[in-house]
Amino acid sequence: MITYKGYTADIQVDAEAEILFGRVIDIKDVVTFKAKTVEEACQEFHKSIDDYLAFCEELGEEPDKL
Template identity: 50%
Template sequence: MTMMSYKGYEAVIEFDDEAELFHGEVINLRDVITFQGASVAELKDALKDSIEDYLAFCKERGEEPEKPFSGQFVVRADPALHKAVFSAAKRAGVSLNKWVTATLERAAVL
């Protein structure tokens, strides 16, 4: 799989042998944005056009477009794990949010 991006929106690209077309889909949104092209140049233009159309559509409706990776997500955990993580954060002298963020940074090797 190949990736492309435009204005922070990331898309995965696949090639359809039968149709001889590249197909792309933006992956870092809940909204669905797809595009296609017969060449790399067409594909890049289609991604740009699809994102710009999405932004214009949101503006017309008076809605904020969904932003890729807002920095917030919900994690559901077993209550015992929640308690253990909370206790670990307290022992470290930091907030639960700060402790989880630091732990994720270490795990993701940023």
């Protein structure tokens, strides 16, 4: 698991597809990402959180954190 800005993601390996895929686990909304390397997975996770927070701000809503 990795964390960023107070959010946590669980990362799984799909050996058949040769990718890593992750899901943010401590929010009610569904935020996912995928990557080919661990470094890329961390970058994609950060980007997903930043995009999610910007989207919530744009809507004028609080993020749905558990």
